[in-house]
Amino acid sequence: MQAMRARKVDQGAARAMNRRLILDELRREGPLSRTRLAQQTGLSAASITIVSTDLLSEGLLIEHPELAPHLPRHPVPLGINYAGHHAIGMKLLETELQAVLTDLALNVVDQIHVPLRGPTPADAVDAARRASAHLTAPRHAARLIGAGVAMAGLIDTRRGVCIVSHRTDWHDVPFGALLRDALGVPVWIDNDANAFATAERLVGQARQASDFVVVTLGRGVGAALVLGGQVYRGLRGGAGELGHVLTERGGRPCECGLRGCLQAYISNGDLVAQFNEQQGEQTRQVEDLLALLAAGDDRPRAVLADAGRRLGEALANLTDLLDPELILIGGEGVIVGSALLDPMRAALQERHLPDAPPPEIITHRWSDDAWGRGAAGLVAEHFFEGASSHPDRTSEASS
Template identity: 45%
Template sequence: MRSLRGNDQSVVRVLNRNAIFNTLHREGPLSRVQLKERSGLSGAAITGVVGDLMRDGLVEEREGGVSSGGRPPVLLAVNYRARSAVGIKLMERRLEAVLTNLGGEVQRHLQVGLPDHRPETVVRTVQSAVEALLTQSGTRKEQLMGLGMGLPGVIDDRRGVCVHSDYLQWHEVPIGALLEEAVGVPIALDNDVNAFAVAERLFGHGKATSNLIVITVGRGIGAGLVANGQLVRGRDGGAGEFGHVVSETGGRRCECGKAGCLEAYASEPALVARARELASDLEITQADDLLHHLDDPRIAGLLRDAGQRIGIQLANLVNLLNPELIVVGGEGVRFGDPLFTPMREALREHSFASLAVDLPVVIEPWGDEVWARGAASLAVSHAFDLDLQEDACTSAD
C-alpha cells in the first residue's frame, strides 16, 4: 500500500475520496467497518471523506446490514442518480450521444447528423447534442461529471489529442481542449474500442475481472486490453491495433497501406471485396448482402476463413495476456456462428496449454448506443479513477 503521509493533504483527500467511491462501486453497499477493512484507510479518513461524499449526494446510507447482536449496521452505497455523464461515439455520418447516470444507465439517447469530419464541425455538433440531452432530460449542466468521447484512431488520452486517424483524416488534433472550451465540462477522450472496454470493465461482463480482452469486428478490427485492472494504452495511445497484426506475410493490401493485415481479410470492407472476387455472380455491394448468402458455400468458406484468422490472432493475445474473459462486439457480430464458431475453434487450437480452457468468450449484441455508453463511462472513470486497484489506496490518519 502506498502512503502519501506528508504530501499535500488536499491531494490525499482527493485520492481517498476516489478510493472510497471506487470500493463502494466495486463491492456494493458496505458498512463503515467493512469499508475501513476493504480500503485500508483509517477510521478518521473514512469519517471525513464519507461525510464529504454524502454532502455532495454521491454516497447515501441504506438500512439492511446483517446484525451481529445489536442494531443492524447502516450500509453506505453509491448514489448513482446524483450525477450524470455524456457519452459520444463519433461515426462516419453522425454522432451517437447518450446521457447516463454514474452507474452507466442510459437516461437519454439521440443521434445527430454529422455533415463532415472537420474538427470545428465535430465540436459544434457535440455542443448541440449536449444541449439537447440536457434539455430533454431536465438535467442541469452543473450535474454533469464530464463528457467522454470515443473515436477511431490513435488517441493520447493524457493530452486529449487525436494523434492520428485515417478514418477522420486527423493528425495531432487537440480535440479534447476544443471540446472542453466549447462545452465547459471535463473531457475524457479515448479510442472508441477502449471506451467499449471501459464500459465492459466497469458495468458489463467484465466487472468482476481484472484481466480482460475486448475485440471489435466491423468496419475495422480493434482490441481493448485490460491487464491487472488497468486499460493498456501504450506510449501514445496506440495499443490495441489488433486489425493491423500480420495475418499473412505479403498478403492482401490493407487500407493502412501495408500488406497482410488481419483487417485486410476479416473486416467488413475486406469481406465484401473478397466475396465479390469469389462470387462475382452474386449481388454483393455491402456487408449486409453477405447475410443473404450464408448458404452459399463460397460465402460460408469466406466467413470461416475470416473467423479462423481472427481466432489465431486472438490466441496470440491470450498467450501474451492470459485473460479471464474475452468480449466480442462490433457490427460484425450479426454474422453469428458462421464467423464465430471457427473463431472459437481456432482460439482453442492455437492457445498455449490450458490458457483457453474454460475461458469465457462472450458475444455482445451490437448497438451504437453501447459504444456511446462506453464513452460516458470514460468520463465517470476519469472523475473517480475507477480503474485504481486496492493496493493504490492512500493512507491518512
C-alpha cells in the first residue's frame, strides 16, 4: 500500500515536472516539433506524446500546421496557446490607474487609463473595477485568468499586502484581497520593478537569461534581481531597492526619509531639481532638460552625467556582488538617453572588478504600456507555474 502510494506520488511529481519542462522550452524557443522537443528537454518520445496530448486537450498548447512545411518530413510543431487566455495588468500611479488586457505572450489586446478620485485603497479599487469592466467586455472572448498589479513600494507578494508605499502613503493594505473581492478573479500584486522583470523573463529581452538585473528609471529608481531564473525578493519583499543605496554621505534628502540615496540624484524629479538649483532655472520636467540639449544648450549635461556616473558605480557594486549576465535598463527615465547612459556605462566599466568583462547592458525599448504588461506578467507567471501541475494529477498523487 505504501509502495503504491509512493509510486503514485512519484508519477504525479514526474508528470508535473515534464509539463513544466515542455512549457518552459516552448516559451523560450517558440514552436517546436515533438522530436525537437524530446531532444531539447531530454524527455522520451513517449513522455512527450503523453504530456503534449494532455496539454493540447486542456487548451494550453496548440498545433502550428502553418509552420510544418518548413521542417523536414513536415512534423507539425507545438506551441503555447498564448491567444487562448487573457490577463489584466494594472499599474497604480499617484493620479491614475493604467490597465491593459493582454494575451499570455503579454501582447496588449486593449487598454484604458482611469483617473483616481483620491489616494486611498478604496479609490484604487474603484478605478480597478472600472478598468476591469471596460477590459472584460464581451468582445474579448478569450478566458480571463486573473489580474496583476504593479505598484511602487514594499509588497508582500505571498499575502498580497502592500506593506508600505511612500508615494501613496499606504501601510499594510491587503490590496490583493480587496481587488480579488472586487474583480472576482485571482489577483497578484508586486513591486513594479519586479513585475516588469517578470515579464522580461517570461517573454521579453531577458528570456534567455537566468541571472540578470533590471533597473527602472523615472519617477523613482528601482531594481529587480533575477537569480537562477526567479525574482529574488528577500525576507520581506524588500530586495532590489537600488534607489536607496548610499551614493553621497549626508547628501540630498530622499522620499524614504534618509539622505544621500541614489534616487535623490537620478530620479526624473531630482534631475530637474538639481539642474534648477545649479543654474537658477525653473524647468519643470526632464523633457525640458532634453529640449535644452536638443537646442544646443549643454548646461543640463553636468547633472545628467553625474547621475549616470552614480548609477554606473552602483551597478558596478551590484555586478561585483551578483555577477549577472545582463543588466536591462527600463522605465520612463530611459528617454534621457546617452547623456546619462554613456557616463553610466563608463563608470561601470571603470569601477567593476577587472577580472571579467562587465555584463551586457540593454536599454529597454520603453513604451507606456510596459508597466501594465509587467503586471500581466505576474498572472502569466502563475499560470505557467500552476499549469505545470494538473489539478487532477495532483489530487490523484495525494490520494
